[in-house]
Amino acid sequence: MYAYDEIDRTLVNERVSEFRDQVKRRLSGELTEDEFKILRLQNGVYLQLHAYMFRVAIPYGTLASNQLRALAHVARKYDRGYGHFTTRQNIQFNWIKLAELPDALADLAEVGIHAMQTSGNNMRNVTSDQWAGVAPGEIEDPRIWSELIRQHTTLHPEFSFLPRKFKIAITASDHDRAAIKIHDIGLRLIKNEKGETGFEVLVGGGLGRTPFIGKTIKHFVHGRDILSYIEAILRVYNQYGRRDNIYKARIKILVHELGIEKFSREVEDEWQYIRNSSLQIDDEVIEDIRSRFAYPAYEKLPHMPDELRQAAADPDFEAWRKNSVAPHKVQGYSIVTISLKPIGAPPGDATAEQMDALADLADRYSFGEIRVGHEQNLALPHVAKRDLPALWKALDKLGLATPNVNLITDIIACPGLDYCSLANARSIPIAQELTRRFANHELANLIGRLHINISGCINACGHHHVGHIGILGVEKNGEEVYQITIGGRADEGAALGNLIGPGVKFDEVADVIEDVVEAYLALRERPEELFIDTVKRLGVEPFKERVYATR
Amino acid sequence: MTSPLEQKKIKIAGPSVVTANRTWDGIVVYRTAAKSWSPDLSEAAIVRNSDEAKALLAESVADDVGAIGPYIAPVQIGADGKIEPGNLREQIRRTGLTIGQPAQA
Numbered sequence: 001m002y003a004y005d006e007i008d009r010t011l012v013n014e015r016v017s018e019f020r021d022q023v024k025r026r027l028s029g030e031l032t033e034d035e036f037k038i039l040r041l042q043n044g045v046y047l048q049l050h051a052y053m054f055r056v057a058i059p060y061g062t063l064a065s066n067q068l069r070a071l072a073h074v075a076r077k078y079d080r081g082y083g084h085f086t087t088r089q090n091i092q093f094n095w096i097k098l099a100e101l102p103d104a105l106a107d108l109a110e111v112g113i114h115a116m117q118t119s120g121n122n123m124r125n126v127t128s129d130q131w132a133g134v135a136p137g138e139i140e141d142p143r144i145w146s147e148l149i150r151q152h153t154t155l156h157p158e159f160s161f162l163p164r165k166f167k168i169a170i171t172a173s174d175h176d177r178a179a180i181k182i183h184d185i186g187l188r189l190i191k192n193e194k195g196e197t198g199f200e201v202l203v204g205g206g207l208g209r210t211p212f213i214g215k216t217i218k219h220f221v222h223g224r225d226i227l228s229y230i231e232a233i234l235r236v237y238n239q240y241g242r243r244d245n246i247y248k249a250r251i252k253i254l255v256h257e258l259g260i261e262k263f264s265r266e267v268e269d270e271w272q273y274i275r276n277s278s279l280q281i282d283d284e285v286i287e288d289i290r291s292r293f294a295y296p297a298y299e300k301l302p303h304m305p306d307e308l309r310q311a312a313a314d315p316d317f318e319a320w321r322k323n324s325v326a327p328h329k330v331q332g333y334s335i336v337t338i339s340l341k342p343i344g345a346p347p348g349d350a351t352a353e354q355m356d357a358l359a360d361l362a363d364r365y366s367f368g369e370i371r372v373g374h375e376q377n378l379a380l381p382h383v384a385k386r387d388l389p390a391l392w393k394a395l396d397k398l399g400l401a402t403p404n405v406n407l408i409t410d411i412i413a414c415p416g417l418d419y420c421s422l423a424n425a426r427s428i429p430i431a432q433e434l435t436r437r438f439a440n441h442e443l444a445n446l447i448g449r450l451h452i453n454i455s456g457c458i459n460a461c462g463h464h465h466v467g468h469i470g471i472l473g474v475e476k477n478g479e480e481v482y483q484i485t486i487g488g489r490a491d492e493g494a495a496l497g498n499l500i501g502p503g504v505k506f507d508e509v510a511d512v513i514e515d516v517v518e519a520y521l522a523l524r525e526r527p528e529e530l531f532i533d534t535v536k537r538l539g540v541e542p543f544k545e546r547v548y549a550t551r
Numbered sequence: 552m553t554s555p556l557e558q559k560k561i562k563i564a565g566p567s568v569v570t571a572n573r574t575w576d577g578i579v580v581y582r583t584a585a586k587s588w589s590p591d592l593s594e595a596a597i598v599r600n601s602d603e604a605k606a607l608l609a610e611s612v613a614d615d616v617g618a619i620g621p622y623i624a625p626v627q628i629g630a631d632g633k634i635e636p637g638n639l640r641e642q643i644r645r646t647g648l649t650i651g652q653p654a655q656a
Contacts, residue, residue, distance in 0.1 A: 027575055029616040047620055049644050051577035082653040097576040349653040417640060418648045428650050478638060 001064050001369055002147055003292045004112045011154070012109045015116060019043050020102035027099060042122065042160075044090075044115030045101060048421050054079075054096040055118040056108065060128035060146040060170075061089040061372040065359040068370050070111040072355035078104045083355070085340060085348040087374045087412060087463055088167065089127045090118055094419055116154060121162045123153040123234075127169045129177045130373035133295070134381045136329045139189040140197060142172040144289050145226065148281065151289075152227050159234055163241030164249035166234070167206075174492065179374055181205045181214045181494035182466060184251045185233060190220065197223040203233060203263070204255030205494075207460035212252040213494050215260045217267065223286065228279035232271035236263065296367035296382050301332025304385070311389035319441055320392055320403040325383075334385055336366075338378040338395060339402040339410060343439045346428045347413045348376030357398050365391050374490075375451075376412055377405065407444040408452060408517070409435040412463055416456030416473065417480075423456035425473025425480035426506070430454055433510045438517075447517060450531045453488070466490035468532045469516060470497045471509065480506045486516065486543055487535040500544045504551075512547050519546035563604050565637070567625050568595040569611045570644070571618035579644045580618050582611045588618050592634050592645055597626070 004012075019039070026036040040046075044055040056071065063071075071091055075083045078100050079093040086092055096104065105115065117124055126146045133141040149168060153159055159166070171178040172189035180186030186202035198220045205214025221229045233251075240258070242248045255263045311317045326335040338358065341347050350358075358378065362370045365387045366380035373379060383391060395401040404410045411434060414420065416427030431454055438444050453467025457474070464470035470485035481503035488497030504512050517531075523542055524534045535543070569582040573590075580588035581595035589595065598604040604623050611621035625637025636642040643649060 027616075032615050033574075033619045047572055047577065049640070050579060050647065051572070080652060099575045346650060346653060351653050417643060418650055426649060432650065480639070 001062065001294050002059075002143070002289075003294065005292070008112065009109075012112065012114045012116075015043070015114060016102060016105045016109050019105060023098060023102050038120065040098075041120040042117065043101075043105070044118035045096075045098070046119060046421075048094065048415075048419050049417075050419070051095045052098055052101070053419070054093045054101060054104065054115065055086070055090050056093070056113060056115045057118050057125040058089045058091060058113075058372050059125060059150050060132060060143045061130045061374075062132075062143060063370040063372065064111070065362045065368040065370065067111045067113055068355050068359040068362070070108055070113060072352040072359070073107060074104050075355065076352040077107075081353075082349050082351045084346070084415065085350065085372055085376050085378070087376060087414075087461065088125060089130075089372045089374065090125055091372075092415075094415070119165075121164050122166065123156070123159045123162075124165055124167045126150045126153070127167070127178055127183075127374065129171050129173060130371040130379050131177060131326070131335055131381065132172065132371075133293070134328050134330075134333075134335055135173050136327050137173060138329070139172040139191060141290075141293065142170040142178075142187075142189055143293065144286060145187070145189065145199075145223070146170050147289050147292075148227070148286065149230065158231075158238065162234070162238060163243045164246070164251075166237070166251065168230070176490075176492040176494075177373065179463075179466070179490040179494070181492075182207055182211075182463070182490060183214060185230060186214045187226070192220050192222075199223070199226055201229060201233075204252040204260070206250055206252040207463060207465045208250070209247055209458045209460075210250075210253065210256075211460070211465040211496050212256060213496065214252075215255065217260060217264050224281045224283075225275060227281060228274045228277065229267075229271055231274060231279060232267045235270050236266045240266070296369075298330045298333060298382070299384070301384055301386065303331055305332070307386040307389055311392075316403075317389060317392055319445070320401050321388065323403050323405040323407060324401075325388060328382070332385055334383050334388060336380045336383045336388070336391065337373070337405045338380065338400050339405050340377050340400075341404055341410050341435065342399055342402045343404075343409060343435045344432050345435075347411050347431050350378075354398050354400060357394075358400070361391060361394055375410065377410070403441060404444060406449050406451070408438045408447050408450045409444055411435065411452045411454060412467065413454040414456050414462035416454070416462075420456060420461075422459055423473070424458075424475040425456045425482065427454045427456040427462055427471075427473060430471060430473070430482070430506070430509050434513055437510050437514060446527075447521065448527070448530055450517070451489075452513070463490060464488075465496045466494060467497060468535070469513060471513075474503065476503065482506070482509045484509075484512060484516070484547075486540060487532065489532055498540045500540050501548050508551075515547045516543050519543050561601050561604050561608065561623060563598070563601060563623060563625070565625060566597050566599055566628050566634075567604055567623045567637075568592070568597060568634070569604075569607050569621050570595075570624045570641070571611060571621035573618050574616060582607055582621065586610060586614075588614075592626070592636070595626070595634060597628070597634070598623070
């Protein structure tokens with residue numbers, strides 16, 4: 001866990017006081033909605049269909065147990081008893097009252113949580129690998145660099161009024177769990193031939209109305225230069241990014257229109273002015289941040305404890321272990337992913353009771369630490385293998401042991417038309433129906449790794465473009481219609497999915513997905529060939545044929 | 552179900568109301584003939600042409616402290632005079648989620 005210093009605490013508390021005053025002036029009529037809107041957005045407050053929505057940042061997806069309890073408290077006291085974990089390591093509360101928001105923020109500030117820059121045209125929450133610091137083979141903990149960027153960009157005046165929102169993600173592993181290629185800036189931690197830490201920098205990725213996979217703008221930027229290089233990118237974006245058309249305002253459009261070579265030259269020119277400035281990072285700064293991350297005092301434990309050997313006889317435990325438990329960099333420990341995708345439930349939601357109970361489990365089994373992943377699941381990053389059976393039983397009692405991580409029912413979905421003022425169609429009921437169709441664990445296991453992503457509008461908060469199967473809800477003649485894509489992926493091999501044909505109605509979506517899956521099972525060369533690989537090998541046509549032959 | 556945020560012109564094809572969200576708590580409200588806001592759709596002022604709609608919207612926008620984001624939404628009026636939302640979006644705003652809430656599950 002990262003320990004905030006006095007400066008951080010003061011900043012967060014002052015922000016709460018400032019927002020309390022702004023809310024007071026808004027409710028008295030001293031501020032109009034036009035004047036207030038930008039202020040509330042900068043504090044993560046949206047207006048949705050039924051109420052205000054409050055988005056809280058979970059920087060680089062790391063939470064302490066007391067912070068998770070504070071989120072549970074907010075859900076219980078100020079909302080309707082639950083929260084929704086998003087695809088960018090935030091949590092959203094859907095029923096918050098404006099008049100009570102300052103109190104909710106004050107309660108969160110007590111544990112170092114805030115909502116700054118979770119909305120608005122500024123630098124959003126810096127996200128990272130939810131397995132950061134514990135993944136085997138990782139270059140180094142990417143959260144150290146995430147924290148450096150978080151500190152530099154929080155309330156940075158030059159980045160507070162960008163042409164549009166700006167998102168950065170960082171990974172330090174070969175397998176990209178942070179989806180860096182669909183971010184405005186994606187950073188991949190690497191070492192150069194001298195063994196020095198630096199970054200491959202990607203730029204111009206993003207989804208929404210005009211999706212692009214990020215392009216490498218520089219193959220190696222030394223760690224000490226990363227702030228100045230990011231700042232150079234942002235300066236070029238700030239200067240040339242379009243403010244006249246919201247649909248063309250993201251950096252991906254600028255990179256596309258200028259071309260990566262020209263964009264890169266502009267950045268290089270700007271960088272030369274600021275590279276050797278105070279933005280150059282001393283090793284001591286990095287070491288200071290590193291020292292503020294408290295790493296657990298791991299015990300020396302056996303690779304295969306007796307408890308795990310005995311539990312392996314239980315097929316239910318084994319089904320969960322196989323999909324939820326991943327190797328840890330320290331022998332005798334595991335990373336446990338907690339599925340927030342129970343069959344028939346809204347993806348990514350957790351009740352206050354579940355959050356409180358998970359905080360207790362984190363204290364007991366994971367050194368008080370919880371992680372949030374962009375797939376809308378949680379993780380306990382430091383679980384001793386001997387504790388896995390006991391943890392599984394405890395999670396099962398909470399309804400949090402669904403053994404479907406990375407399987408077809410581990411669906412990413414945006415809130416859709418049930419909550420969102422921008423949505424054209426519902427997402428959650430589609431996800432719920434799909435989880436029921438594929439609830440049989442043996443079937444889901446037979447299908448293997450398959451990611452379904454659902455968005456209720458073209459803004460793509462459900463990342464439909466990069467789902468192995470993507471579902472996009474649109475509106476046509478007053479009806480909800482869903483376009484299906486296949487072949488997308490969000491990892492190191494990121495790709496955009498391809499449309500399989502005309503949109504289908506709400507009631508037909510689950511049938512169509514069943515057809516796609518049946519086609520895959522018939523077409524795959526061997527059981528180990530994943531859906532995404534079959535699509536890559538054969539293209540869209542055989543799937544299209546199967547779906548539309550009888551429709 | 553085109554988002555009202557994308558509405559460019561005021562053009563109504565049938566009976567409509569002005570709806571918004573109450574400022575202090577965000578709940579869905581409707582503009583009434585008594586120039587106030589009500590969470591009850593049955594109390595909404597009905598407009599039937601563009602001029603009436605423009606006037607009701609202008610009055611609603613002016614009440615910035617009472618409610619935010621006012622826009623014109625279609626309704627259907629039954630034979631018994633009952634007012635119902637005119638599309639799925641407005642139906643969801645009026646009656647709530649089409650799914651259960653996790654805390655109730």
